[in-house]
Amino acid sequence: MLDKSTVIGFTLGFSLIFLAIITQGSVLVFASFAAILIVGGGIIAATMINYSFENIKTSFAAILSMIGAKDVDLRTDMELLSMFARRVRSDGVLVLDSDIQHIEDPYLKNGLQLLVDGFKKESLDSILRDEIKSRERQIDTSINVMYSMADYAPAFGMIGTVIGMVLMLQNISDPESLGAGLSVALITTLYGTILANMFFGPLAGKLEYLSELDLNRKEMFRTGINSILEGENPRIMEKKMLIHVDPKSRAEYIKYHEGIRISKERDERFYKLWIEQQNKEWDDLKRVLETG
Amino acid sequence: MLDKSTVIGFTLGFSLIFLAIITQGSVLVFASFAAILIVGGGIIAATMINYSFENIKTSFAAILSMIGAKDVDLRTDMELLSMFARRVRSDGVLVLDSDIQHIEDPYLKNGLQLLVDGFKKESLDSILRDEIKSRERQIDTSINVMYSMADYAPAFGMIGTVIGMVLMLQNISDPESLGAGLSVALITTLYGTILANMFFGPLAGKLEYLSELDLNRKEMFRTGINSILEGENPRIMEKKMLIHVDPKSRAEYIKYHEGIRISKERDERFYKLWIEQQNKEWDDLKRVLETG
Amino acid sequence: MLDKSTVIGFTLGFSLIFLAIITQGSVLVFASFAAILIVGGGIIAATMINYSFENIKTSFAAILSMIGAKDVDLRTDMELLSMFARRVRSDGVLVLDSDIQHIEDPYLKNGLQLLVDGFKKESLDSILRDEIKSRERQIDTSINVMYSMADYAPAFGMIGTVIGMVLMLQNISDPESLGAGLSVALITTLYGTILANMFFGPLAGKLEYLSELDLNRKEMFRTGINSILEGENPRIMEKKMLIHVDPKSRAEYIKYHEGIRISKERDERFYKLWIEQQNKEWDDLKRVLETG
Amino acid sequence: MLDKSTVIGFTLGFSLIFLAIITQGSVLVFASFAAILIVGGGIIAATMINYSFENIKTSFAAILSMIGAKDVDLRTDMELLSMFARRVRSDGVLVLDSDIQHIEDPYLKNGLQLLVDGFKKESLDSILRDEIKSRERQIDTSINVMYSMADYAPAFGMIGTVIGMVLMLQNISDPESLGAGLSVALITTLYGTILANMFFGPLAGKLEYLSELDLNRKEMFRTGINSILEGENPRIMEKKMLIHVDPKSRAEYIKYHEGIRISKERDERFYKLWIEQQNKEWDDLKRVLETG
Amino acid sequence: MLDKSTVIGFTLGFSLIFLAIITQGSVLVFASFAAILIVGGGIIAATMINYSFENIKTSFAAILSMIGAKDVDLRTDMELLSMFARRVRSDGVLVLDSDIQHIEDPYLKNGLQLLVDGFKKESLDSILRDEIKSRERQIDTSINVMYSMADYAPAFGMIGTVIGMVLMLQNISDPESLGAGLSVALITTLYGTILANMFFGPLAGKLEYLSELDLNRKEMFRTGINSILEGENPRIMEKKMLIHVDPKSRAEYIKYHEGIRISKERDERFYKLWIEQQNKEWDDLKRVLETG
Secondary structure, eight states, X not given: OOOHHXXXXXXXXXXXXXXXXXXXXXXXXXXXXXXXXXXXXHHHHHHHHHSOHHHHHHHHHHHHHHHTSXXXXXXXXXXXXXXXXXXXXXXXXXXXXXXXXXXXXXXXXHHHHXXXXXXXXXHHHHHHHHHHHHHHHHHHHHHHHHHHHHHHHHHHHHHHHHHHHHHHHHTOOSHHHHHHHHHHHHHHHHHHHHIIIIIIHHHHHHHHHHHHHHHHHHHHHHHHHHHHHHTOOHHHHHHHHHTTSOHHHHHHHHHHHHHOOOOHHHHHHHHHHHHHSOOOOHHHHHHHHHHO | XXXXXXXXXXXXXXXXXXXXXXXXXXXXXXXXXXXXXXXXXXXXXHHHHHSOHHHHHHHHHHHHHHHTSOOXXXXXXXXXXXXXXXXXXXHOGGGGGGTGGXXXXXXXXXXXXXXXXXXXXXHHXXXXXXXXXXXXXXXXXXXXXXXXXXXXXXXXXXXXXXXXXXXXXXXXXXXXXHHHHHHHHHHHHHHHHHIIIIXXXXXXXXXXXXXXXXXXXXXXXXXXXXXXHHTOOHHHHHHHHHTTSOHHHHHHHHHHHHHOOOOHHHHHHHHHHHHHSOSOOHHXXXXXXXXX | OOOHHHHHHHHHHHHHHHHHHHHHSOGGGGOOHHHHHHXXXXXXXXXXXXXXXXXXXXXXXXXXXXXXXXXXXXXXXXXXXXXXXXXXXXXXXXXXXXXXXXOOOHHHHHHHHHHHTTOOHHHHHHHHHHHHHHHHHHHHHHXXXXXXXXXXXXXXXXXXXXXXXXXXXXXXXXXXXXXXXXXXXXXXXXXXXXXXXXXXXXXXXXXXXXXXXXXXXHHHHHHHHHHHHHTOOHHHHHHHHHTTSOHHHHHHXXXXXXXXXXXXXXXXXXXXXXXXXXXXXXXXXXXXXXXX | OOOHHHHHHHXXXXXXXXXXXXXXXXXXXXXXXHHHHHHHHHHHHHXXXXXXXXXXXXXXXXXXXXXXXXXXXXXXXXXXHHHHHHHHHHHOGGGGXXXXXXXXXXXXXXXXXXXXXXXXXXXXXHHHHHHHHXXXXXXXXXXXXXXXXHHHHHHHHXXXXXXXXXXXXXXXXXXXXXXXXXXXXXXXXXXXXXXXXXXXXXHHHHHHHHHHHHHHHHHHHHHHXXXXXXXXXXXXXXXXXXXXXXXXXHHHHHHHHHHXXXXXXXXHHHHHHHHHXXXXXXXXXXXXXXXX | OOOHHHHHHHHHHHHHHHHHHHHHSOGGGGOOHHHHHHHHHHHHHHHHHHSOHHHHHHHHHHHHHXXXXXXXXXXXXXXXXXXXXXXXXXXXXXXXXXXXXXXXOHHHHHHHHHHHTXXXXXXXXXXXXXXXXXXXXXXXXXXXXXHHHHHHHHHHHHHXXXXXXXXXXXXXXXXXXXXXXXXXXXXXXXXXHHIIIIIIHHHHHHHHHHHHHHHHHHHHHHHHHHHHHHTOOHHHHHHHHHTTSOHHHHHHHHHHHHHOOOOHHHHHXXXXXXXXXXXXXXXHHHHHHHHO
């Protein structure tokens, strides 16, 4: 499912600019192949020098994958980890061995694998921690690539405009051609500013925002895995994991769990559901779990 | 109660701009639906790409709730926590069990609940700490949304102006129409600058400022809860909590407490008052407590 | 005593701008009540939304109090703390009880009071540390208020100019009125730039600079109080405190103390002097102490 | 092998600017020896005052050496360190003594030398850590030199333009010469902007990016050397080192190592290969190792 | 010896600007006493408000002293500290007592004095650490003063230009005088930009760069003094100190010391040399030490 607000944002933004243009004049005035070439090409060229073409691709791939990612409700993850914790408390850590293959998220999968493999608390936690750091470093590069493009965009817009102005001022014959020349010269500035503020800038921001959510989820997994390893009481584990959940969902989760009793049957039902069909919405999950 | 300075600030600022306009010309010159569309719409579009529509709503809701919040005097909170500390020292921690439901602030409520539930010092403090961090992270997103809008505002103002200038320069016939065209083109710049410096920027700053006050209050609660858990002398607890109070209120508090004696009767009076009617102003509270 | 360099700076700066104007034209051209209203009012309005009117007052009060503060020589403080240390080493910590009321600085006063009250090293140091942090947080708000005003100043200058330009371009009749109109429109930009660079900006910087000196002094007090509590050798205590003194004063202090011997009589003379008359200049102090 | 994306970026960028110019006018208009002198000379002069000529040379040398460096696949390094670990586990640390001379990378070489010399864990790790910090500090100077040049470039472009404008406005006779004069004055602005955004800026960014990769590789070496010193299980060592590898290569490495068995013969084959011919591509290495 | 690159940079930069002017017009056009007054005076005034006149003097003194400082080769310092370490290992720490008076650098002198005075490891190291921090704080003020001046320079350039433009636009009679007026108004902008980018900015950068070198040297001294105190093997001490040396000098130092043997006679020769004549260049030192 595509990230709706990104799509709506792009549609709204470009429609408005388009509207602003056609109500006052012709779109043709603003369509300039030369301007596209100098602004678009300049941004790509500078970014290639700054990073590498590989990085630009990775950056856009990161945005596409994040925008297209299924929406994850942390509460579903919490239910899952709680169930795992209860399973481990009753049957030992090796019971997870067969479950791991059903897990989609590579971070959680790897973490539980290490748990089953019998890693000690300290090694395990330092590996989990470093993996988050490493992931952060990699996504940070993609974010920086995007922000660099947002910085280069108005600069190449200005370069195009200065080139246009130098040429125009060189051969002034009549003041009217001067206006038209300046008009053309300003188009690259317009392109640069729009690209920076409607494309690269907001996308870099989105990538940064989504990566924070992603790292937060990983932190929650780390909390849970550590709790399972230490055999902590599932209630305390939940308290600790809830800190990573946003306030509204947290309140709902707490209220819901105050109302129900975790029975062995419920856990079995949940386990079967989970094996069959992953990543159910939490609201569906709740309904199915209670009604049986 | 609405935050007075925000309301006065808005009234003052927009009145001045309005005044500056009507004394020199007609307001009609500045009212442009197209300009509203391109600047306002552009800001919303870019922010939707950058975050999500949900975030924009949360950000404004955060401002509204903070601006409309009742003014909290940290000294009232200190009196309350001191009383709790004395109650726990004489009757044990379970005495708080019935008090908790009367507490309004969710952070304090949750912290004291954990205390009653018998959490150990280390777990308790790490949960309290993480909750502050988690709250900070959530409000930081709202602050960043607001600051992003303040950044996008002048950019879309400039985009509107450049579009206007390109169109105007394209069809110069007489120099007079040129002036009028530029005049219209500049209106989006005006809108963008006003929105950034009279609306989004100051509101982002306000949100940041109020959230600091809020986090400071939570830190004071954390200090108090830890003190109660450790059974620290209430006098030392007060010294530690006072650090979160601003210097003027602190001086008043110290002076007041040098003058009075905390008797059992006073505490009982206070307890009754508190159950009946929450969040009294400190100045009222003092008067009522002493006069009985 | 007023901070001389602030006064000289203001006098010099505004005289120069005044001079630049009257040698080239008339001051009347630059005196615009409307411009004062839009720039000054706009700054105040935006800052009120961003913070509160209370904060603006506190910020200016902080500047006034700091600028008007008596110049403090850290060496006088060092002599005092050294004497206290020697008194405590010979007569025990309770000897300070009567001295505390003669101390002016609230931080030192409170710290020594805690010492006399028998606080343990760890609690004492954490309170002293937190108080510095709390003071830093409060003064930081004032500094940020001032910097915000410096940021808003050119923005409202620009808003005024854009309003003026829109109105002027609207009704062009002859090119000469155009010049005059632009001239008037530019005055708000001038006001905004001058306010940012001759008033709010440098004052924010001054506040930041003076608060650093103040925090440094508090850190020196903390070092000294900790030393007294641990009963450290006064010579080591001096070495540690000297780190907070600027290099020139430090060299002088060291040289002076290499030349003199700290006798009991000298200490008594100093104690008497200190009770009678606080905050003597170090150079005077030295002279009086040696000549008896 | 030259860094391809840098070369392509430069070629693309300058071709586009060249194209933009020749399609609209003559290149001769933009070729100005005076503009080169004032912008290029000004940048060098300011950077020499700011740093030293030595630093400018080091900065460019750093870029050249990094851009020209052979591409290093961290997986080849991992295979090597794993083999070393197995050698040390079976034959003791002194077995590395003869290997060290074959190592190219000075950091790894020095680290293993310290290992053989019998340094204790703590000293060894603190030396390895400090060396990374020291390397970081040195490369940071080069990066800052480059960023300073990117900052000075548009400033000297502007200085050139203002000088040109002052002179041009001084002797206005006819409006046409005014246009030509402004046209010439703008050329330094164009030079400054292009140098900042197509040369110094992206190169500074590249240096920063490549130095991060380099430090990451050193961190991986440090992890490996510490693991060998502690005699850790090579599998755990691999887990830890893999954190420094980018996700795609990591996945490939893990998959490959799940499919093969590390036999004594394979290690001997690898050792022989490594002595004979360093820095093979990982893909080649894999093929050769398996096929024998 | 003056810092050569600073001198060459200034000469080159100002010559280029001078050249750019005289090839296109007359220097007289650019010589404006009023412009010097408003830009130079404004910068000084604002900086005096922001800091104090004392700070401005200290800042320039810091630059002069650093630029004029004798070039220090860290390798000479390393040879010296190694010799001290060997002396202490054979004859005890008191042997340094007579050497200290020959040491020029106050930080090293003080550190060794504390060593001889028998300070314990922890106190000694914390004093050495704090002194570096204190030095850093003091030089940071000077750096900030310089950067503030670089920030104020273009602001006062702009203030001058806006004043000029307001006056010029006020009394337009003929378009030619308009050009001349604008030309004069732009001169303050030129002054401000040149001062920021050819004087204050690069000097602030230089001060920052040189202070980093200075702090690095102090850190090396701290490492050495700690090593001597702990009686560490001089070879390990060298390894640790070398981390502060730049890579090229480090390589040379290592290579040189692999080739020679440290004999008692060499040390005595070195000691005699050092007493007689301080701060010899390392290259000279090497030659003299080996040839005897």
